[in-house]
Amino acid sequence: MPAQKKPKAGKAALQGLLDSERFLRPWRFRVVSVGDGTCTVVLPLRKALLRPGNIVNGPALMAAADVSIWLAIKARHGVGYDALTSDLNTAFLRPARNEQVYCTGRILRSGRRRFYGVAECHDKDGHLFSYHTVTYIRPA
Amino acid sequence: MPAQKKPKAGKAALQGLLDSERFLRPWRFRVVSVGDGTCTVVLPLRKALLRPGNIVNGPALMAAADVSIWLAIKARHGVGYDALTSDLNTAFLRPARNEQVYCTGRILRSGRRRFYGVAECHDKDGHLFSYHTVTYIRPA
Amino acid sequence: MPAQKKPKAGKAALQGLLDSERFLRPWRFRVVSVGDGTCTVVLPLRKALLRPGNIVNGPALMAAADVSIWLAIKARHGVGYDALTSDLNTAFLRPARNEQVYCTGRILRSGRRRFYGVAECHDKDGHLFSYHTVTYIRPA
Amino acid sequence: MPAQKKPKAGKAALQGLLDSERFLRPWRFRVVSVGDGTCTVVLPLRKALLRPGNIVNGPALMAAADVSIWLAIKARHGVGYDALTSDLNTAFLRPARNEQVYCTGRILRSGRRRFYGVAECHDKDGHLFSYHTVTYIRPA
Numbered sequence: 001m002p003a004q005k006k007p008k009a010g011k012a013a014l015q016g017l018l019d020s021e022r023f024l025r026p027w028r029f030r031v032v033s034v035g036d037g038t039c040t041v042v043l044p045l046r047k048a049l050l051r052p053g054n055i056v057n058g059p060a061l062m063a064a065a066d067v068s069i070w071l072a073i074k075a076r077h078g079v080g081y082d083a084l085t086s087d088l089n090t091a092f093l094r095p096a097r098n099e100q101v102y103c104t105g106r107i108l109r110s111g112r113r114r115f116y117g118v119a120e121c122h123d124k125d126g127h128l129f130s131y132h133t134v135t136y137i138r139p140a
Numbered sequence: 141m142p143a144q145k146k147p148k149a150g151k152a153a154l155q156g157l158l159d160s161e162r163f164l165r166p167w168r169f170r171v172v173s174v175g176d177g178t179c180t181v182v183l184p185l186r187k188a189l190l191r192p193g194n195i196v197n198g199p200a201l202m203a204a205a206d207v208s209i210w211l212a213i214k215a216r217h218g219v220g221y222d223a224l225t226s227d228l229n230t231a232f233l234r235p236a237r238n239e240q241v242y243c244t245g246r247i248l249r250s251g252r253r254r255f256y257g258v259a260e261c262h263d264k265d266g267h268l269f270s271y272h273t274v275t276y277i278r279p280a
Numbered sequence: 281m282p283a284q285k286k287p288k289a290g291k292a293a294l295q296g297l298l299d300s301e302r303f304l305r306p307w308r309f310r311v312v313s314v315g316d317g318t319c320t321v322v323l324p325l326r327k328a329l330l331r332p333g334n335i336v337n338g339p340a341l342m343a344a345a346d347v348s349i350w351l352a353i354k355a356r357h358g359v360g361y362d363a364l365t366s367d368l369n370t371a372f373l374r375p376a377r378n379e380q381v382y383c384t385g386r387i388l389r390s391g392r393r394r395f396y397g398v399a400e401c402h403d404k405d406g407h408l409f410s411y412h413t414v415t416y417i418r419p420a
Numbered sequence: 421m422p423a424q425k426k427p428k429a430g431k432a433a434l435q436g437l438l439d440s441e442r443f444l445r446p447w448r449f450r451v452v453s454v455g456d457g458t459c460t461v462v463l464p465l466r467k468a469l470l471r472p473g474n475i476v477n478g479p480a481l482m483a484a485a486d487v488s489i490w491l492a493i494k495a496r497h498g499v500g501y502d503a504l505t506s507d508l509n510t511a512f513l514r515p516a517r518n519e520q521v522y523c524t525g526r527i528l529r530s531g532r533r534r535f536y537g538v539a540e541c542h543d544k545d546g547h548l549f550s551y552h553t554v555t556y557i558r559p560a
Contacts, residue, residue, distance in 0.1 A: 021191065021192075022187070022188060022190070023188060023189060023190060023191045023197045024197075026166070026188065047162070048162060048163060048166065049163060050162070050163060051161065051163045052161070057163045057164075058206055058225045058228070059199055059202055059203035059206060062199055062202045062203075062228070062230075063199035063202075066198055066199060084232070084235075085198045085232055086231070086232055086394075087229075087230065087231050087232070087367060087415070088198070088202070088229075088230045088232075089227075089228075089229040089230070089369065089509050089553065090227065090228045090229070090230075091226070091227050091536055091553060091555065092224070092225055092226055092227070092228075093528070093529045093536055094529070095224075108513070108548060108551060109513045109514070109548060109551075112420065113393070113420065114366075114417075116511055116513055116551065118538075118551075128528060128529060131528060131529075131536065131538075131553065133509065133511060133551065133553060135367070135511065137394075140392065140393065226534075227507060227555070229369050229413065229509065231396055231413060231415065233388070233389040233396055234389070248373070248408060248411060249373040249374070249408060249411075252560065253533070253560065254506075254557075256371055256373055256411065258398075258411075268388060268389060271388060271389075271396065271398075271413065273369065273371060273411065273413060275371065275507070277534075280532065280533065301471065301472070302467070302468060302470070303468060303469060303470060303471045303477045304477075306446070306468065327442070328442060328443060328446065329443060330442070330443060331441065331443045332441070337443045337444075338486055338505045338508070339479055339482055339483035339486060342479055342482045342508070342510075343479035343482075346478055346479060364512070364515075365478045365512055366511070366512055367509075367510065367511050367512070368478070368482065368509075368510045368512075369507075369508075369509040369510070370482075370507065370508045370509070370510075371506070371507050372504070372505055372506055372507070372508075
């Protein structure tokens with residue numbers, strides 16, 4: 001395992017980015033940890049997220065996956081680096097019942113034009129709620 | 141082409157369902173049309189949906205896809221019939237720039253335990269913004 | 281519906297392409313029909329394709345999906361036009377039991393760098409065996 | 421990390437299974453290693469696998485992914501345990517140029533009816549060629 005590279009954007013910078021985006025603010029995501037090409041966010045629990053059965057609704061998990069990879073790219077390349085979601089595949093594995101959801105995104109492949117990563121929504125002990133693969137592309 | 145079967149739940153019943161679900165209410169989806177195993181919804185445009193560049197954000201399109209298939213299943217089997225999203229794959233094809241998004245879900249395969257369908261987010265003329273495949277499963 | 285554009289490569293040209301590729305030859309695909317951005321192939325039935333239960337094996341259906349979109353791109357842009365599979369998502373819906381599999385690929389979105397299409401494996405009456413979404417990209 | 425459970429089926433049993441399936445034999449997969457819910461196979465290089473540019477063809481990687489998860493399930497539950505591929509999503513990340521492809525499948529979630537896993541095609545040093553998510557279901 002090589003020494004971990006330092007991320008170009010840290011926790012405060014990424015949290016600032018989240019807070020500045022109007023369309024993201026309603027989710028209230030908090031950045032938990034950042035590494036080179038990886039980022040963990042938490043989705044604070046609130047009633048408006050719950051579907052019947054007190055289960056965190058699916059689009060909320062997909063939003064968390066999208067955000068975690070977006071921040072993982074910013075962590076590696078800097079806050080100003082732009083990329084857009086091109087594909088996002090989701091498998092829902094176990095319902096998140098009335099509990100906080102963490103999501104960890106990790107880039108597996110960085111190309112010049114395309115980023116590919118996986119995101120896992122999980123509880124605080126790492127047990128999976130959902131698994132996602134995400135592709136981002138650089139604007140043409 | 142066989143004569144179209146009448147859906148078990150119609151437009152008013154499905155709109156009532158949408159309005160009664162607290163976690164769906166913030167999206168403000170409106171049911172546009174319903175058939176046997178198909179449903180079109182519209183996501184009314186509002187500023188809170190827009191990411192920089194005035195583009196409707198991706199999780200909103202995924203939420204529309206999820207809802208359109210959910211309603212397509214209810215249309216076929218009745219409002220009380222329960223099923224849960226198991227997989228949702230999304231390809232973003234063209235940004236929806238400051239415009240209303242329609243989403244049409246259509247069931248391709250109904251099994252005893254599994255439903256498979258496709259959902260298309262599109263503009264009022266049918267041009268695609270995103271394409272989704274969605275699997276729902278019956279609770280065990 | 282606008283008048284259908286004539287494809288740039290026709291049935292004979294696409295069949296010639298299939299026959300000239302060593303890695304494709306073992307499948308023995310035959311081109312059934314071609315249009316602008318669409319192509320149907322058939323996978324002739326033979327014992328070596330069957331898994332227990334006399335079901336056509338899954339990788340054979342995925343190969344058919346990949347080929348049908350590849351040919352749909354060539355149909356639109358010409359035999360010499362090059363693109364590579366980037367993503368291929370498959371849902372297996374119903375087993376193909378001891379019968380011939382047809383596969384119809386259709387491009388939904390042509391970009392400068394990216395092609396997105398759907399492919400359906402089906403029987404001669406159009407009933408689905410599997411559904412695929414396929415992304416091709418132009419080499420950098 | 422808990423002590424690794426011993427797999428119910430070992431390397432020899434899984435290789436025997438591969439060799440006994442007529443539709444798998446042409447690929448010539450070899451089992452490299454087995455654990456509880458995980459299995460690595462190798463796809464021996466031969467000319468018939470190569471597409472122009474001497475790149476191992478995509479359906480071969482998808483077949484490897486499918487097989488590696490199938491064997492990972494057998495490793496956990498025994499050779500006689502039956503399950504069928506329901507979904508297989510693939511991202512091609514880097515071409516395998518004239519080299520042997522290893523594929524490691526790993527189950528992330530075992531349910532009563534559904535198995536979900538990831539498979540990675542990689543070179544001997546672990547560098548990725550492709551990434552796959554795979555769902556198997558128990559026959560009804």
